[in-house]
Amino acid sequence: MALFAIARVTFQEALRDKLLHVAAVFGALMIGFTLLLGGLSAGEDLKIIQDFGLGSINALMVLLAVFLGSRLLSRDLEQRIVYTLLSKPISRGQFLAGKFLGCSLALWALLGLLSLLFFGLLAVVTQRFEPIFLGPLALFGLEAMVMLSLTLMFTTMTSPMLSLLYSLGFYVVGHASEIIKQFGEKADAVGKALSVVIYYAMPNLETFNLKNQVVYGETFALGQWIWACSYGLSLVTVLMLLAILAFRSKELQ
Amino acid sequence: MRLLPTALALLVAGSCTLGSLLRWESEAASRPPGLLSVPPQTALQLGATGFRNMLADALYLRFVAYWGHQLTHGRNFHNLYPLLSAIVELDPRFLSAYQMGALALGDAGEPLKAVELLEKGAAHQPENWFFPYQTGMTLFFFHDDYLLAAKYFERAAELPGAPPEAGYFAARMYEKGERVELSIATWKAIYLGTDNPSVKEIAKRALANHGIDVPE
Numbered sequence: 405m406a407l408f409a410i411a412r413v414t415f416q417e418a419l420r421d422k423l424l425h426v427a428a429v430f431g432a433l434m435i436g437f438t439l440l441l442g443g444l445s446a447g448e449d450l451k452i453i454q455d456f457g458l459g460s461i462n463a464l465m466v467l468l469a470v471f472l473g474s475r476l477l478s479r480d481l482e483q484r485i486v487y488t489l490l491s492k493p494i495s496r497g498q499f500l501a502g503k504f505l506g507c508s509l510a511l512w513a514l515l516g517l518l519s520l521l522f523f524g525l526l527a528v529v530t531q532r533f534e535p536i537f538l539g540p541l542a543l544f545g546l547e548a549m550v551m552l553s554l555t556l557m558f559t560t561m562t563s564p565m566l567s568l569l570y571s572l573g574f575y576v577v578g579h580a581s582e583i584i585k586q587f588g589e590k591a592d593a594v595g596k597a598l599s600v601v602i603y604y605a606m607p608n609l610e611t612f613n614l615k616n617q618v619v620y621g622e623t624f625a626l627g628q629w630i631w632a633c634s635y636g637l638s639l640v641t642v643l644m645l646l647a648i649l650a651f652r653s654k655e656l657q
Numbered sequence: 658m659r660l661l662p663t664a665l666a667l668l669v670a671g672s673c674t675l676g677s678l679l680r681w682e683s684e685a686a687s688r689p690p691g692l693l694s695v696p697p698q699t700a701l702q703l704g705a706t707g708f709r710n711m712l713a714d715a716l717y718l719r720f721v722a723y724w725g726h727q728l729t730h731g732r733n734f735h736n737l738y739p740l741l742s743a744i745v746e747l748d749p750r751f752l753s754a755y756q757m758g759a760l761a762l763g764d765a766g767e768p769l770k771a772v773e774l775l776e777k778g779a780a781h782q783p784e785n786w787f788f789p790y791q792t793g794m795t796l797f798f799f800h801d802d803y804l805l806a807a808k809y810f811e812r813a814a815e816l817p818g819a820p821p822e823a824g825y826f827a828a829r830m831y832e833k834g835e836r837v838e839l840s841i842a843t844w845k846a847i848y849l850g851t852d853n854p855s856v857k858e859i860a861k862r863a864l865a866n867h868g869i870d871v872p873e
Contacts, residue, residue, distance in 0.1 A: 445714070446721050448753045452714050459711035579706040587699070609707065616710045620750055 406494045407502045414506025418472060424514060427468045431518045434460035435525055442529075451619060453529060458537070458615040461518045462544045466575060469511055469548040473555030474568040476503050477651075486656065497648040504556055504644060508549050515545045536621075539629050540614040546636035547612040551575060553640045557647035560654055577602060578609035611635050695739040698746060705747060713748035716740060720754075724761050734765035741774055749781040759791055763799030771795045786819035793826060803834035811843065821847070821856045828863060841867050 418424055438456040442449030477500075480486040489499060519541050526534055554574060558567030577584065581603050588599020611632045614624050696704075705712045720740050727734055741758035745751060755778045762771035772792050779788035793809035796802045807830030814823035824847040831840035841864065848860035848871055861871055 441714075441718065444718055444721065446753070446757060448714075448717070451710075451751075451753075452718070455710040455714045459708050463708065576703070576706050580703050583702045613707045616748075619710060 406492075407498045407505070410489070410494070410499060410502025411505035411509065414476075414503050415509045416506075418507055418510030419513070421472070421510075423468065423471060424510060427464050428514055428517060431460060431464045431514070432521055434464075435518065435521045439525065439529075450529060453525065454537075454619045455615075457522045457525065458540060458544075458619070461515070461522060461541065462547070462615065464518070465511060465515060465544045465548040466551050468514065469507075469551040470555050470568055470571045470575070472507050472510070473552045473571070474559055474564040476507055476556060477559045478564040481656070490656070496651050500556065500560075500648050500651050501644065504553060504647075507552055511548045511552065512545050515541065515548070536618050536623060539624060540618055543612040543614060543629070543632055543636070546633060546640075547609065550607075550609070550612075550636055550639045550643070553643035553647065557643050557650065560647050560650040574606070575609065578606050579613070581606045581608060582610065607635075607639055695736055695743055698743060701743055701747060709747045710751075713744045713751055713754070716744045716747070717751065717754050720744065720758070720761075724757075732765075734761070737761055737765055738767065738770040738774065742777070745774065745777055749778065752778075752787060755788070756791060759795050763795045766799075768795055768799035771799070784816060786813040786816035786823060789813035789816070790819065790823050793823075793830070797826075797830060803830045804836060806830045807834060807836075807839070807843075814847075821851070821853070821859075824850075825859065825863075837867065841869060845869075845871075 435457050438453040438460070441456055442452040445452045477486075480489075480503075486499070490496065519538075522541075523533065523537070526537075551571060555567055555571040558570045561567070562570070584599050585603040588596045588603075591599065614629070614632070617624060701712065720737070723740075724734075724737070737758070741754060741762070744754045744758070748754070755775055758774050759771040762768065762774065772795060775788050775792045775795065779785070779792075782788065789809040790813035793806040793813060796806035796809065800806075807827045810823050810827035810830060813819050814821075814827055824843065828840045828843035828847065831837070831843055844860050844863045844867070848857055848864065851857055851860075864871055
């Protein structure tokens, strides 16, 4: 099928992308660096290793999703690959979905690699395997997919640079919407109304954030994790549908 | 269609963060060199975006480095409380930040700020004996307020999982605060409230020191 062929090529391209290589090396260095930070913490080394390890993986995944997403379409448009492809019996929807799928696979591959390093480091420090971290790590992958689909949607509407900025802004607000609402409660009527609009208009990206609780040894309910997965997949579906709609109506010159 | 709320949200978040950072920057510029500067809460809360624990850890490392440096270079402590408060606001379960923070504040001559810090933790985890216990310790070591320390130890002793020492310390604090009758009452409560033979023995000996015999 055309979709999977595009996905495969996109995945191979992404694996050759220097950005992914830099992210992998940087991620590995960050995970290793947590050992040093832990040693400076006056008795909180394990917490610091876990917080910084998970935080680094999460941040890298999101940044990479946004950066790869913002270039995914523009590169094909600049190199005119898209015209060649779309002249064949491939719909724009298939093209975009294939691109998304291939890039997502590359992100999951990177997540797998960084997770292995993280688990390896934890095993060295604690002498045991901690499967509880698999849950939050999987949600990092899902959040990266949400960010990728969001960036792709913006890319179909605006320039790569603006889509990158919008996506990062969306990410910040998506995680801080609860705090913005709290600030709004102390503000005047306009500020309050604005904060409520932001709170309800933005998706709650904190749903994908289980890392802060597992570090304290708290388990999470399977239902909570399944809910986060369903929420993430729904967001991806809606954002990709919007992206495909926008790409269909985009005039390619 | 989604650009407008995103752009608005970005504008609000950016303005708040930038405003707070600019204020912090201008305040930092007016401070004498070598003082610990703490970013404003607003900027920290907005800037943390899903990385609250990591940011709290980074600030905690900053605190450990600053405290360690000051202990060996003149003991010139400043802004410890705002920094520690920022850490526990970001990560309210960070027990080391409370413990080390209370110790640092007490040592810096600010035991009541240490109590304030620990009260934040107690408000977040009211069932955790650690907070009243640590408050009792702080009041005993750094504030010489034995009766208040005794009250905190007593509160700690009532909470699940508290070590038996919490009760002993409460009784000892009452004794040091010259409220012998309360000390005796606390030892009696410890004696009657436990099935642990070694705890019973300690309470029995303490009561015997006060000239009170308890039945076997």
